[in-house]
Amino acid sequence: MTDMRVNIAGVELKNPVMTASGTFGSGEEYSEFVDLNRLGAVVTKGVANVPWPGNATPRVAETYGGMMNAIGLQNPGIDVFCKRDIPFLQKYDTKIIVNVCGHAPEEYLAVVERLAEEKIDMMEINISCPNVNAGFLAFGQDPKHVEELTAEIKKIAKQPVIMKLTPNVTDIAEIARAAEAGGADAVSLINTLTGMKIDVNRRTFALANKTGGVSGPAVHPIAVRMVYQVANAVKIPVIGMGGVTTAEDALEFILAGATGVAVGTANFVNPTATIDVIDGIQAYMEKYGVKDIHELIGAVK
Amino acid sequence: MTDMRVNIAGVELKNPVMTASGTFGSGEEYSEFVDLNRLGAVVTKGVANVPWPGNATPRVAETYGGMMNAIGLQNPGIDVFCKRDIPFLQKYDTKIIVNVCGHAPEEYLAVVERLAEEKIDMMEINISCPNVNAGFLAFGQDPKHVEELTAEIKKIAKQPVIMKLTPNVTDIAEIARAAEAGGADAVSLINTLTGMKIDVNRRTFALANKTGGVSGPAVHPIAVRMVYQVANAVKIPVIGMGGVTTAEDALEFILAGATGVAVGTANFVNPTATIDVIDGIQAYMEKYGVKDIHELIGAVK
């Protein structure tokens, strides 16, 4: 038998495969296609302290081998989320990771505090949000802000904290080290790469927001490079994501040093992508006689 | 009749379409398929002050919707280049843009100085090369180094200088402004995005160099975003590249603010890609009654 269990910050997942925030709602919609009990964890759509309406439409566009989105982090706010989404997920034998967003440290902290009483396993902090107190840049583009925000969150968080890194930076390893220095229990990456698409016939932007985040197989090699860099720069566990569509894609992250992997855009292409990835990793382990997934984590140096 | 002429730093190109450095040699190999006289310019493979052997093989790998390369800037050195490649290109009625690489400012300057006597139209400085005097980072990842290097080159360059920017940065507009402050006559972008591919069956890196530069349609939306940002941040002309395969791809760059566009990876997929892009832009202009390509440059705000 193959052992696919991994431990991230003291939380044991039955396998390394989770959903990427924002691509799986809170699991309900895909529960028609996927047995949620089989997932290592469900990572929920980003939630803020109050409801966010998100951006104008069009919010999504196809790109070559990928897609672009500017949902604008629409969410019902933490109160509704705790009343509705957490109880839904608690019915399943999987881990619950709540993705948190905010425009300012206070907003993140309000959510983190509110989550203290909730039966969730971890939280993932989306630091790709623009920091309203610090101009245009996202929190995650400045190591100083990352370390400070991480430290503030860690002070009050009752569950392990994953800092989710943006790839739109010069040196992702530096950002990961800042998160580690701030006390993060794990890091996840990559969030989307900022892109733009222009409709040349209508001479307008494809997305109402002008720019959007690129995801899907097109970004996979960039994500693998960043996960490798980060896994070799920090001691805390790394969760890899960006374009995972097949078990091979996920295994690239694992061999590069990721303890967990998330499946995002692929859900839109194939609603059972998460399960196919889990089954594929298992088949790979059996084929090559890998007894424990830890034999694979970071095995390519 | 449609007027496709553009002027970059005083040099008039018959159309905005050029080749992306490193994907077209010095034009000879593709001259079997392409009438070089039709191109706005030929941008040559990067050349250094002395011959560079480049990296070990495998040097190229396919990625989803793109490719990855780690050629390692193999080149015969500036002396051979001036004797062989420039005379070859001078036989054609197109502009000659020589791409220059180096590991240290002195190396760039040696090439720039050597080019002074040569009948070339412009030079393009590849600042994605790692700066041996400043750790791992490429010149192009630090605005200070970009401004300094640009200023030094401008002091001795006899032809207009295009600084070619790397996309592996937090804020490409800041880098472009640094190039402009240093006196650059134009900027071109994007160079490749650093990526990694792992062969999960052989458990090894797909490229001998471990990492490589991702190019092709997969990176196009990221490139368009960066060109838009840069075109709105500097006054000097911008040359856009990254994934241009069709006229529509090129027009996205032009509408985003690029005065010129380069075709790279697409040459490998379709040897006549440059010509197809030129013809396609012309057809677009005729379809929409665009008389002068300047009506399109930066038309989407």
Place this chain on the structure above:
Amino acid sequence: MAKFKECAKVVSQERIGTGIFSLWLQTEQVAGEAKPGQFINLYCQDGSRLLPRPISICEVNKEERQLRIVYRVAGKGTAEFSGYSKGDEVEILGPLGNGFPLDRMEEGKKAFLIGGGIGIPPMLELSRELKGEKQIILGYRDELFLNEELAKNGTVYLATEDGSAGTKGNVLDAICAEGLSADVIYACGPTPMLRALKAYAEEKGIECWLSLEERMACGVGACLGCVCKSKEVDSHSHVHNKRVCKDGPVFLSTEVEL
């Protein structure tokens, strides 16, 4: 409302107008659940095009488990589909969305079934399943399609932009010109048409169901890509947004802002 992802087989494909194709698909399960006004997601075979293409259900043959869609070639995905022929396989997901509410009509009531351009196809299955008097108003630019098939299930009124058939103008011009009235409106078509119908229906106090279109990714309500503006705070989103793919594509005109 079960949904299925399956590999359907092309039964037949026919070009029924300039750039307009009619495709019958053999399904295992999707056809069995399909209702008028719902749609299916079609996935491209070419791996560079990841996102599914949402296409309305035009006709359902439950016995044979077959589905018909009618679509216009609008870009690369639909161009790919137009090359399919008998026996080819295509991945589909469906049936998706809520569909038109059939229970708003009964014998003795009068309905408008209004289709504009490529919004016409869903009216075919609707016209087959709906009870009561069916006045089918179809708006075209110039070339007609599906109108003869629709005429079997109700009275068809035409409007063409160039006046080459029926009333010159749009569907509302046809309604006025013909002096038609209805108890319920069902409509699908371009947003300007839907906006005009919304105003018309609210002015006349007619119950009006509009099928909206928006760019989509997941098609199942998970990504929040495809929202429209709702008049009230929506009970799911808790903001003024409804998901076209899941809460729609059919909305009561008074619920949404266009």
Place this chain on the structure above:
Amino acid sequence: MAKFKECAKVVSQERIGTGIFSLWLQTEQVAGEAKPGQFINLYCQDGSRLLPRPISICEVNKEERQLRIVYRVAGKGTAEFSGYSKGDEVEILGPLGNGFPLDRMEEGKKAFLIGGGIGIPPMLELSRELKGEKQIILGYRDELFLNEELAKNGTVYLATEDGSAGTKGNVLDAICAEGLSADVIYACGPTPMLRALKAYAEEKGIECWLSLEERMACGVGACLGCVCKSKEVDSHSHVHNKRVCKDGPVFLSTEVEL
């Protein structure tokens, strides 16, 4: 040496072994120029796979302008090709590379034509065009293919890893076991085989032409993706590198380092 990019049509495709396919293509121009040891680039129809797949020319029919390739399904691209059937179109570029030098042989001279595994196909056209005595040594893991066709053009000696046919072992084992000798060697196959042949030929002082394989992008010498190490500074690159796609794929064993 003109090269052409064209859209070829599949004449026929046949499975000739486990995962091994033989494909005849109708070309306009490529077949007319093709020489043994050259290769063509095949482009995938699926847009997610951009780079061409280099495949050796196995057989040429100049009158009919047809080309044959024989390939093993190694990944997604070759898997795509294996699904093609009569009438399907495939973009190709070719003929590429230098090919084997036929003028090194003449009547009265003896040659080894050595193919290992999926390096066997180019030996077929070579064996048809080469003059002199042709000793064709073929190395397989277990399952044989093309050996009967090759036997029509020379004397075939087999080596199999499992000993199921011919000499148990590799091609050099077969040469020793059969006590063969030659004036010129032409070989294509896995790098370890080529490395052993290079040593063998240099030791015996035999002229030896090796067809190398490397990952490629452009296939025409422009990208410098596919280099091999050259013994001397190369006259084109001015470093110790030669381009496999353009300066090769066939090199004199003494020119290159493996």
